[in-house]
Amino acid sequence: MTVPFLDLKAAYLELQKPIDDAVSRVLSSGWYVLGPEVEAFEQEFADYCGTAHCVGVANGLDALTLALRALEVGPGDEVIVPSNTYIATWLAVSAVGATPVPVEPDPTTHNIDPARIEAAITPRTRALLPVHLYGQPADLDPILAIAQQHGLKVVEDAAQAHGARYKGQRIGGHGDIVCWSFYPGKNLGAMGDAGAITTNDVALAERVAMLRNYGSREKYVNEMQGVNSRLDPLQAAVLRIKLQMLDDWTERRRAIAALYSEQLAHSKLVLPYVPEWADPAWHLYVVRSPQRDELQARLKDEGIDTLIHYPIPPHRQRVYVDQEITQPPLPVAEQLASEVLSLPMGPQLTIDQVQSVIDVCNRSEIY
Numbered sequence: 001m002t003v004p005f006l007d008l009k010a011a012y013l014e015l016q017k018p019i020d021d022a023v024s025r026v027l028s029s030g031w032y033v034l035g036p037e038v039e040a041f042e043q044e045f046a047d048y049c050g051t052a053h054c055v056g057v058a059n060g061l062d063a064l065t066l067a068l069r070a071l072e073v074g075p076g077d078e079v080i081v082p083s084n085t086y087i088a089t090w091l092a093v094s095a096v097g098a099t100p101v102p103v104e105p106d107p108t109t110h111n112i113d114p115a116r117i118e119a120a121i122t123p124r125t126r127a128l129l130p131v132h133l134y135g136q137p138a139d140l141d142p143i144l145a146i147a148q149q150h151g152l153k154v155v156e157d158a159a160q161a162h163g164a165r166y167k168g169q170r171i172g173g174h175g176d177i178v179c180w181s182f183y184p185g186k187n188l189g190a191m192g193d194a195g196a197i198t199t200n201d202v203a204l205a206e207r208v209a210m211l212r213n214y215g216s217r218e219k220y221v222n223e224m225q226g227v228n229s230r231l232d233p234l235q236a237a238v239l240r241i242k243l244q245m246l247d248d249w250t251e252r253r254r255a256i257a258a259l260y261s262e263q264l265a266h267s268k269l270v271l272p273y274v275p276e277w278a279d280p281a282w283h284l285y286v287v288r289s290p291q292r293d294e295l296q297a298r299l300k301d302e303g304i305d306t307l308i309h310y311p312i313p314p315h316r317q318r319v320y321v322d323q324e325i326t327q328p329p330l331p332v333a334e335q336l337a338s339e340v341l342s343l344p345m346g347p348q349l350t351i352d353q354v355q356s357v358i359d360v361c362n363r364s365e366i367y
C-alpha cells in the first residue's frame with residue numbers, strides 16, 4: 001500500500017461540486033479583485049475564530065509582515081520568535097527591518113517556552129511572536145502576561161492552527177493580531193496562495209486593510225506606503241466552501257492522531273505531548289527519534305511518504321548565519337531538527353493507510 005503524506009487532490013474531489021460551483025460563480029460575476037466574495041469570507045472566518053475582524057491578504061508571510069507593519073515595528077526593533085519554526089516567521093520580522101531574537105522551545109511541546117522569554121527581552125523588544133507549531137497551541141496565558149508586564153505587542157503565527165483551541169477558546173483573538181496562511185497544504189487550504197489576519201482591534205484591522213491595498217482605503221487616495229497583497233476572490237470562494245468542512249476535517253485528523261498515539265505508545269518513538277489546556281488542530285503529527293533518518297528510509301521503502309518540519313532551523317539558514325543576534329546557542333532547536341519526523345496526516349487518509357504506517361513503525365526494534 002502506498003501512503004501519500006497529504007492527498008490534496010482527494011480533498012478537492014470530496015468537495016468538487018460545491019468548489020466548482022463557487023469558482024464558476026466568481027468567474028461569471030465579473031468581479032476579480034477584493035469585493036463581495038472576499039468580504040463574505042472575511043466575515044465568516046472572523047465569526048469562526050470568534051474575533052471582530054478578519055482581513056484577507058495574499059499569503060501567510062504577508063499576513064505576518066503586514067501585521068508587524070500595522071504595529072509600526074521596524075528598523076532597530078527586536079521581535080522575540082521561536083527558534084523552532086518555519087522560516088517565514090523570522091523572514092517577516094526581517095522584512096520590516098527589525099531583528100528576530102530566537103527563544104528556545106519547550107522540548108515536550110516544541111513550542112516557544114514562556115519561561116525563557118523574559119531573559120531575551122531588551123529595551124529594543126517591541127513584540128512577541130509565538131507560533132502554534134504543528135497546530136498545537138502555544139501556551140498563551142504566560143506569553144500575554146509577559147507582554148502586558150513589559151508593554152509588548154503579541155503577534156501570533158497561526159499558519160498551522162486553524163480550529164485549534166487554547167483553554168477552550170479558538171485561536172484567532174488572544175494576541176493583538178493573529179496571522180493565517182491558507183497555503184494549499186494547510187488545514188484550511190486554498191487552491192493557491194492565500195492568507196489573512198484576525199484581530200479584535202479595529203484600528204489594526206483598518207491599517208492592514210490599507211497596507212494590503214497600496215495604502216489606500218479610497219480609490220486613488222493613498223495614506224500609507226502599502227503593497228499589493230489582496231486575497232483573491234477565487235481563493236476566497238474556495239475557502240468559504242472548505243471552512244464549512246473545517247471542523248469535520250479536524251475531527252478526522254484528531255481520530256488519526258488518537259490512533260497513532262494509542263498504537264505507537266509502546267514504540268521507542270517520542271510522541272506528541274498535548275498539555276491538558278490544548279486542543280490541537282493536528283496540522284502535523286510529529287514524532288521524534290534519534291534514528292529518524294533510518295525510520296524515514298524504512299517507511300519510504302514500504303511506500304509511505306513522510307516529511308521533516310524542519311530539517312534546518314532558521315538560525316542555521318544562510319540568510320541568518322552572519323547575524324550575531326540570531327545566533328545564541330540553540331541546542332533544543334538543533335536537536336529537534338535532527339530528530340523530528342512528520343507522519344502522514346490529513347482528513348482524507350484512510351484508517352488502513354494509518355494502520356500500515358503504525359505497523360511499519362512498530363515492526364522495527366530500533367525505533
Ligand SMILES: Cc1ncc(COP(=O)(O)O)c(C=O)c1O
Pocket residue numbers: 059060061062085086088089131157159160180181182183193194195
Ligand atoms: C508557521 C508558518 N508561518 C508562516 C507560514 C507562511 O505562510 P505562506 O506559505 O502562506 O506564506 C507558514 C506556511 O508556509 C508556516 O507554516
